[in-house]
Amino acid sequence: MAKIFKVSGYIVDVNGGSNVDEVIAEVSSGFDGMINQHIHVEESDIGEWDDESPLNYDNCDLADCEKYFKRKVPVETDRKVEIGKTYRHFKGHTVKVIAISQDTEAPGQFYVVYECEDGAIWNRPYGMFVSEVDHVKYPNVQQKYRFELVED
Incomplete structure (x- = not known):
């Protein structure tokens, strides 16, 4: 065999x-x-x-x-997540990006680590963070991307 x-x-x-x-x-x-x-x-x-x-x-x-x-973060987009910046989720709340992390058990898998308004810390796959909103699932959402940079 x-x-x-x-x-x-x-x-x-x-x-x-x-x-x-x-x-x-x-x-x-x-x-x-x-x-x-x-x-x-x-x-x-x-x-x-x-x-x-x-x-x-x-x-x-x-x-x-x-x-x-x-490692460069491998994503199928030219959107770059900036550490320390604030982003608005398509459902309205804002988050502050704390870091970009790499999975220790799967090198090459990157995550965006962020803090919510209530202080909770979460991480989400990088590709998902920069992805477009599923407008079929959420037809009334005007925002193009799941998270968009909030201009200062």
Whole structure:
């Protein structure tokens, strides 16, 4: 029976002599007859190597690896949520955006963290926060987007 493996991890080049193409070639050559598909490799500079770096130890914290890769929030819109700004929900209440967070168990999944007028803290998937109102479900709503920036 055939199998498929999803591979993810970090490779640290302490001498800085490799590039993305070389890493892909090295990874691909070690598959011993297996077919590899869509190998994705990102590259980031980490500065001068320090033997005391957390990256030098087995099973270092994921955050120590991930901090070198600044993720852009992947959404299918050019609408950008601004931290510290106030937004109006299409039902009328306002919220203040506190942060944009990333799910620790699903890197690449982003959320907008916001505070409501009553002090409650909530988070909502980024894509949903910037989405358009479902005007079929809410035909009387005039606002185009679920949350819209309140101008100062």
